[in-house]
Amino acid sequence: MGPVSYAAAVEVVLASGPDRAVLTVLADDAAPAEPVDVTAEQLPGRVADLEARHSPRWVWPDTARVYPRLLAAGVRVGRCHDLRLGRAILDPTHAAQPHEAAHDVHQPTLLDELTAQLDPVEAVAEHARQRTAVTAAPEPGRLRLLLAAESAGALTAAEMSHDGLPWDRNEHDRILTGLLGPRPQPGRRPAVLEDLARQIRHHLAAASLNPDSPAELLRALNAAGVEVRTTRKWELAQIEHPAVAPLLEYKKLARLLSANGWAWLDEWVRPVAGEQGRFHPEYVVGGVVTGRWATSGGGALQLPKQVRGAVVADPGWRLVVADAAQLEPRVLAAMAGDERMAEAARGADLYQGLVDQGIVDTRAHAKVAMLGALYGATSGEAGRLMPRLLRAYPRATGVVEDAARAGERGETVRTWLGRTSPEPPLSWRDAQHRASAEDAGADEVRRARQLVRDWGRFTRNFVVQGTAAEWALCWMADLRGRLRALGGSGTWPGPAGPAGPIGPIGPHLVFFLHDEVVVHTPEELADDVATAVQEAAVGAGRLLFGTFPAEFPLDVAVVRSYAEVG
Template sequence: MTAASTIVLDHRSGTFFASIDDGREREVRDLASFVADRERERPRWVWDDTSWWYPRLLAEGVRVERCFDLRLCRTILRRSLLTAESELARAPLDGWDNARAPEVPPSGALFEFEAAPREPDDPVAEFRRQRTAVAGSAEPPRVDLLLAAESVGALIASELNHAGLPWDVERHGELLTEVLGARPSPGQRPLHMQRTLDRLRAALDGAEVNPDSPVELLRVLRRAGLDVSSTSKWELAEHDHPAIEPLLEYKRLARLLSANGWNWLETWVRDGRFRADFVPGGVVTGRWATSGGGALQLPKQIRGAVIADPGWVFVVADASQLEPRILAALSGDRSMIAAAGETDMYNAIVASGAVDTREHAKIGMLGAMYGGTTGQSGRLLPRLARAYPRAIGFVEDAARTGERGGQVMTRLGRTSPLPDTAWFQSQRDASSEGATPAGVAAARTRARAFGRFTRNFVVQGTAAEWALCWLAGIRQRLSALAGHGWFTTSAHLVFFVHDEVVVHCPIEHAPDVERELREAASAAGRLLFGDAGPSFPVTVATVRSYADAK
């Protein structure tokens, strides 16, 4: 067998099977021993779902270098414009499509993708279908890189869960007590929450309001003379009333209690580790999601509980201004690429004369990427368009495509979903002879909303691809540092959120890890954009507590 061999694993009726290089199938009696033995030859493991197979192997002390996740890759190939003409993309939905679907963005149901529940069929046949789709695509190397990145991301997600993020349970409890008060009896509120609620009720003339009920809270606020349409903190902060400060404080405390309070601690932290359940490709842009535990939102109030083991430290790396740099690379705008060559891209934009302050540079760029065409960002956009016409034109073109109901692609070919049938019907109704002004306005609003989605999809999705390549590079480099030992006994990844990674390592290895994190970021940029792309600097901090990283 050569180092490039492919081994397809299957599981039927309680029995494991392996097909080597698409050849004869053989029964595998001891999965962990079989994989460990074959892994020395560096094969490509092919299986239906990494989240099912890999935790079992890790639990037996077996780690693999690479895999091909048929479930994740099927989703990409089904939807990519680069493989739209393939037999796989045009085939009826089947059991392979009935996997865990990516989350729909909060703006609405942006695609329809349903299939009758049934078990996926032969993984060897599915692997052949997928390889045929890649080979016949418009750009096979581009698609192959995306599938490889998505698959290694699935390996990393399982390894993050297996390793866990070091967590000091006692310190977490102390932090909760400091902020909320002592843990209350069931059905009671912590002391500080109750006192804040008392202040809120006093500001509302003694009204017995339940702030945990949005409907009741909204009714009481309106009765107090506040013209509010929701209880969001952004809308509440616009009003001047004695009840606003205690209400916002109560909401902050309630959020901490529900999201990361004592119940969370008992549910998600085991053996001194927070084991997040990451979902690679869980959002349509390719960003990760979580199926519980809120790993993508660890508030600052509890990060002090994330403490490295004795003799170990965290090396935390954060990609600086990732999405603006991605936009510069995607558009090929030379002036913006030059600005991205500086450590602080926003300061470089100011130095170019495009805007007058760093804050304006940030607001303007976020508006360009997220569709902020009104208010301050709207006023700054024309100035940025004059300074960086190709970059701003790039996202504007993506927005116009979305407004027409079209699709856009990331750098590697991940493709945005189509709007749902109701969206298209609203556009048809608005252009019919009997269209009403209200219907036309509603259709225009829907079109613009979808345009904002596609505008950001190309940038956020490509940023997710860069992050996957960065993670893959980090994993490979840390493995080289570790040698042949088990990965958790040396420097290893323990946390990831969008553009930030946390490595847990012996303190003496921290300088090497810092270097590898920076070099992996540069390598990820070259892999996606070649030598002509911008630099991708990362801010690195070595700390004992995650709270000290920023």
């Protein structure tokens, strides 16, 4: 690769196509080394060699495209810089929009031309542009940490997708059979759903009703004297009619069948050995505007409790499940440097801490008040309780109030590490312009004011939810390193590749949901993993907030089945 000194920190820019790849070594401020061209077959071995000898930071256009091919060959890396994710952070005009859901999405990738074709010169140039942008930022240290955490998240997501969540296929079938009846023939309803459908038709006097059709169902309900405008669960639950109970049960079970039924099992859970399989979701790192993850398939972020009994550790292994308690209000206290609120957050229950400080009278009221502060509630019980929080925690509530006012003015806001919110859409600005005209009608004015309030609620929550996502990324990155250091002597039931098992034989992350992680570990290391999870949470808090006395307690459980977690 040319005369490069490896004594300094090394970065390797990797641009790859279907048949070949080009590696360019960068070290400090020296000129890039002469690029080295390798075939697709040679690439895993070359990456493994460099990783073992120099532990470089890999710089590549898109982890989601490059890393899975290395993982399939049994090669793993320690760190990277993802140019696509970096561009999305540094140029928020390309980020996801606020209305996009945090579940199954498919975002058009940035740098499409760069990731779709081999262009090592442009990859090196894009990396240089991003480094320059970070250096010129108001707080480059924070932004640099965000880029590192986001890229570490991309590595973790690819590894979790590749390794898969351990899944007992037979147990899943037993769960579905117990709830729905035996697996039906294609195109037929399971027996339990068919029986519920008969009950619904009987109570609505609609013999040919298809309860899966919202339009048919709405007409049948109205014809039976049930005055509803939609067939949504929350509206139906308020109605007293004999058809409602079987209808609500039907909708619940039909959702299970659609989202995690036998067809889902066949598509998403690959057999490994015996009853065991692996669920391989497709995570989208930064798929939501706040930095939260989404999925482009598999529905991992909506895994219902009904099927969690199928998430079962391999023989001789355990699941370590950790959930960060009341993460967002704790993050808010740390962001604001609000010591009184941080004091209320000592221990496992922040809401009880508010009661103990005399802010509110019950834990339920504490939760309502805090959620109102985070999401901008102005009416009802939350609106009544909000003034108490404003008086008790002016620094913490000031952070979200200032963010809300900025949003209402059409300004952008930033998370703790520097992720920037998008500007309001053109429709928002057009509404404000029309409302300010002399001939504006009352409806236009009301609509503009409502849009202002809505955008203020978005920016209010953006700063907290986005910072909580940053804490979670740092938590996972720290934990990933600790798990790699633990090693392990477990046996992997999958195949082997040229560089060893195509899966870890030690503890490894297998699931992530905003503020919850699941680690699959050899049983003898379960206690060490539980300790590592706790220590990583402490480390993430210190990394983001320094010596401020913020606590991020976890609920940690060592179990054989995910269903054992309360």
